[in-house]
Amino acid sequence: MTDMKRRDFLKLTGAGAAAGTLGLAGAALPGAAGAARRAPLVVLDRPADLPRPKGQRVVVVGGGWSGLTIAKYLKKEDPKLDVVLIERRALFLSCPVSNLWLADLIDLEFIAHSYLDAARHNGYLFLNATVVDVDRDSRRVYTDQGHLRYDFLVLAPGIDYDYEAIGVTDPAERFHLQTNYPAGFIPGSEHLSIRNKLEDFEGGTFLLTVPSGNYRCLPGPYERACMVASWFKREGIKGKVLLLDANPDITIKKDGFHAAFDELYKGIIEYVPSFEITGVDPYRRKVRSEFAEVDFDDGAIYPRVRGARLIEMLGLVDPKSPQKEARIDVRFYNVIGDRRVYVAGDSRPMPFSKSGNTANSEGKFVAKIVAARANGRDVREWQSPHTVCYSMVNADPMEAISVDAYYAYNPKDGSFRFDRVKLFEQRSPDRGQATLEWARGLYRDMFG
Ligand SMILES: Cc1cc2nc3c(=O)[nH]c(=O)nc-3n(C[C@H](O)[C@H](O)[C@H](O)COP(=O)(O)OP(=O)(O)OC[C@H]3O[C@@H](n4cnc5c(N)ncnc54)[C@H](O)[C@@H]3O)c2cc1C
Known part of the structure; x- marks a missing residue:
């Protein structure tokens, strides 16, 4: 949209949109005519009180x-x-x-x-x-x-989430999915919901997913799998963490995470690579790829991300x-x-x-x-920006792995690559x- 068109859009639709979202006293409902329609525009068109x-x-x-x-x-x-x-x-x-x-x-x-x-x-x-x-x-x-x-x-x-990219296009389905199985990769209520789910979880399959693309926090979903599994261990929950990864293997610190999955969480974490989600039935608790359909009892589904x-x-x-x-x-x-x-x-x-x-x-x-x-x-x-990322893989004792990296710029084609990468994949209390x-x-x- 050009600047001009966006301005017009704001003015034409501002009344209905703002009346709904701002809850303004006296603001007009969509479709109402006359002076009341102007109220939300007054809100937008006054200087902020700074x-x-x-x-x-x-x-x-x-x-x-x-x-x-x-x-x-x-x-x-x-x-x-x-x-x-x-x-x-x-x-x-x-x-x-x-x-x-x-x-x-x-x-x-x-x-x-x-x-x-x-x-x-x-x-x-x-x-x-x-x-x-x-x-x-x-x-x-x-x-x-x-x-x-x-x-x-x-x-x-x-970021925002891109649910369409995992085949969830119907708004009712998306809201059901986002409300009941939030990704937990945008700060706020989603994290609190996931914690409440873990506290209520009595057993079965707890689903976590890893999207493809340049998603937020590459090691985040693997760290989360370890932390959820450690919770199951500590609380004696008879459950499994099913980690469906759209990528062919763990995307970063792979040796450290594989070691944690095998040595600390055998029988608790089930890791499935190359599972690109193409559809979700949030009502019947099923996720699909091109080749398989999987059931889950609870979980946090991480769709693809976008700006x-x-x-x-x-x-x-x-x-x-x-x-x-x-x-x-x-x-x-x-x-x-x-x-x-x-x-x-x-x-x-x-x-x-x-x-x-x-x-x-x-x-x-x-x-x-x-x-x-x-x-x-x-x-x-x-x-260059500096990427330093620790991932906790064990809860008792607390043990982590980490990566430290910079980037190099290639002026010939305007591309970037990782540079001076140091991986610390042996988990340790330090x-x-x-x-x-x-x-x-x-x-x-x-x-x-
Ligand atoms: C579970 C998890 C674990 C992670 N672990 C690590 C880690 O160990 N190490 C690490 O380095 N990184 C980690 N990350 C990644 C890190 O959180 C993000 O990369 C980082 O937050 C990006 O910063 P940002 O400022 O771009 O975005 P954000 O931190 O998301 O900030 C964007 C802000 O913009 C606000 N905003 C958006 N639109 C508007 C608007 N229209 N008006 C006003 N405000 C608006 C949002 O409310 C938000 O507060 C993790 C992420 C997650 C989810």
Whole structure:
């Protein structure tokens, strides 16, 4: 959609849509005529209630691992920048190490953090709002709390799920699936639901799945299988974890995970590679591939992932990206042809690991680029993100495996590959402790 068409869309449909989602007193229902119809437009068309900018304003959309890092490091790079972080959630809940919480190895407090602390400690504004549109001509961001102007805009809205890619196209089916067997790869209620399911689970087949493509957190589903199996062991549950993997083998740290499956969870984890889901019957609890149909009793079904819908709504999707990620300069993150708008984190099109550490290290570089450009300078040298990823495979004692990697850029064809990869696939208690230290360090970095 062009900017112009999107604007019109917002105005024409705003009344019905906003009346439903915002629950505005006196707002018109779809189809009603007259003055009441205008109410939601007033909400969208007033400035957000924010202090006046004290310098050039950088608006960062998305308070995940990417946006939190960028907001903080923009202020570090140039304290004169007026930074606003917009996030639709009121509370930060971490995906990384959430699998440990599922197995009761850490408290919820370990993974829950306050956006207000992050803003207070780092001198930026936190706006708890949902972004619904951006007008790049007037440099304006529209939210459900009003609009605001930007000098620079960074979009870091993460991922959305692509249920169609696993053959779930009917909305009723999708809602049933998402409500009853949530993937747990987008932070929030999904994790809490999975934990509640485990607490209620009395036995049978607990299904976990691994999608194909560049999905969020490559080792995450395998770590989760280990943690769920450790819960079964600890609680004496007579169940099996069925791990259906769309890929021909474990996608990362494969020796370490295979060793854990064989040595720690024999008879509990059943690993099935090359099972690409082509359909799900969430009512009868069945998943299908081209070759087989499998029953399950409970579980968490991870569909394929795509760039966050916001990127598509804003007309920024790269038409060549199969996962609907953004079309940006792959070295310096600005939208092609617009050096005032940037996309970072898991919505990026580069084949980097979609991980928190990657987003955090990349975020520092993006902050450097934006701050330099805001001051009339430029950054000419590309800097690789850093992927560090620990996976807990044993609960008692806590033992983990890990990977540490960078990326190399090939200017001839614009491609990337892994570089300086170090794999630590022998599980150990030291790495178990390092997992917790890593998470504490990163939370300190984003919130402290
Ligand atoms: C179970 C699990 C385990 C993981 N383990 C690890 C690990 O051990 N190590 C590691 O490095 N990584 C791990 N990851 C991956 C990591 O969580 C992600 O890669 C990381 O969160 C990506 O950061 P992001 O900022 O791009 O996206 P997110 O963290 O998802 O943040 C995006 C934010 O944007 C907000 N947003 C979206 N649209 C809008 C809008 N329209 N308006 C306002 N706000 C909006 C969302 O609410 C969200 O808060 C794990 C992930 C999962 C799910």
